[in-house]
Amino acid sequence: METDLFDADHEAYRETARVFVQREVVPNLDRWDEVREVDRDTWKKAGAAGLVGLAVPEELGGAGVSDYRFRYVLSEEIAKVGASALQSAFGTNDDIVLGYLLESANDAQRARWLPGFATGATVAAIAMSEPGAGSDLRGITTSARRDGDSWVLDGSKTFISNGVTADLVIVVARTDPGAGSSGFSLFVVERGMPGFRRGRKLDKVGLTAQDTAELFFDGVRVPADNLLGEEGGGLRALMRNLPRERLGIAVAAQCSAEAAFGWTVDHVKQRVAFGRPLAQQQSVGFTLADLRTRVEVTRAYVDRCVRELNAGTLTAVDAAKAKLWATEMQWQVIDSGVQLHGGYGYMNEYPIARAFRDARVQRIYGGANEVMKEIIGRDLTRQ
Structure with a gap:
């Protein structure tokens, strides 16, 4: 779709992304679905191509590029081949976890953890949701108590993207039950820490190749050096980073x-029906006209939000609008697409069928769309 969002540098980057997708993604889509995860070698090849961890500073092996338009370009090229699970996996690393580390990690932590994001050697996850706490983060019961030079972490998380393959996980835990919203902190739990274990790989409706897991923390001793940001600052950090996460879902x-x-x-x-192509049927033409309009109007708003993110002015409310509207529009387009494909739209060999399964969760994760409406509505009443 034509847009004035990108310049020559972004289009040059697109060529790199397109070659990677055709060479490393398309041949592996079915296999990834079978094993229900993206193999580590793909991450490393993406790192070698400069497609992940762009925002990692140059002195730590990255490009030091925070311009979100490059992420947008990669998202476009991945979407063209229907690799939504890879999109989600990369998004978890770059749109979410890396953002927290860049904002809150101290120099020693950055030196330890960031280089792997640029090379693709590090797969990361963020653990917010719990069996009894989803969009309402204040319902989190996973706890951490200070014990000498460590924190002892107890609890469980669920629906964790990249949960099986993650080398490090940012865990949201309650550190002071009496402190209200200031009673939560962030901890980086690393692979191999005693007491940290992964449960079953969850069997989902869509995004089959995006490994999603339950995580358990049974007396995990997390070094004090793995506290991310300030004690008690967990929810504030989440609120600051949610706009980027939600815009990533919208994109x-x-x-x-x-x-x-x-x-x-x-x-x-x-496709021919009644002696002429379906596209020439009036009802089909009307449907396509409606969908095309929705796609283009939404693109204008999403592009605006990307510019605002780059400028540091994107608000949580506007990001919520983008996530709400774009995911609802996505569902309308894909559902109509299945209908217009007829029986073929229900066949797994057609990309529209894979997209149908993969798209459903977009209106749930990152904050259910009902929560997005609540955020937007509260902002209106405050005004």
Whole structure:
């Protein structure tokens, strides 16, 4: 889709992304679905190509580039081949975990953890959701208590993207039950720490190749050096970083919708019914016109939000609007696309079918869309 968001540098980066996707992603999509995870070698190849960890400072092996438009370009190229699970995996690393580390990690922590994000050697996760606490983070019961030079972490998390393969996990834990919203802190739990174990790989409706797991913390002794940011500052850090996370979901939704619309247009131009292509049927034309308008209008708002993110002015409310609207639009486009594909749209060999399964969770994770409406509504009433 034509847009004035990108310049020559972004288009040059697109070529690198396109080659990577065709060479390393397309041949592996079915295999990743079978094993229900993206193999580590793919992460390392993405690192070698400069496609992950761009924001890591140059002195730590990255490009030191925080311009989100490069992430947008990669999202577009991944979406074109229907690799939503890879999109989610990369997004967890770059849109979420890396943001927390860049903002809150001290110099020693940055030197320890950031280089692996640039090389693709480090897969990361963030553990917020619990069996009894999803979008309402104040319901978190996982606890951490100070014991000498360590914190002792107890509790469990669920629905954790990259949970099986993650080398490090940012865990949200309650450190002071009496401190209200100031009673939560962030800890970095690393692979191999005694008491840290992973449960089953969750069997999901979609995003099959995105490994998602339950995580358990049974008296895990986390060194005090692994406290991320200040004690009691966990929820504030979450609130500061949620706009980027939610915009990342909106961008993924936009890219997925554009790809699905393209597949649908191609299909109805080729498919003949009642003696002429489906695309020439008035009802189909009206549906396509509606979808095209929704895609283009949403793109204008999402692009605006990306510019604001780059400028440091994107608000949590506007990010919530982008996440709400773009994911609802994505679902409308893909659901209509399945309908217009007819029986073929229900066949797994068609990318629209994979997109249908993968898209459903977009309106749930990162904060359910009902929560996005609550955020937007509260902002209106405060005004």
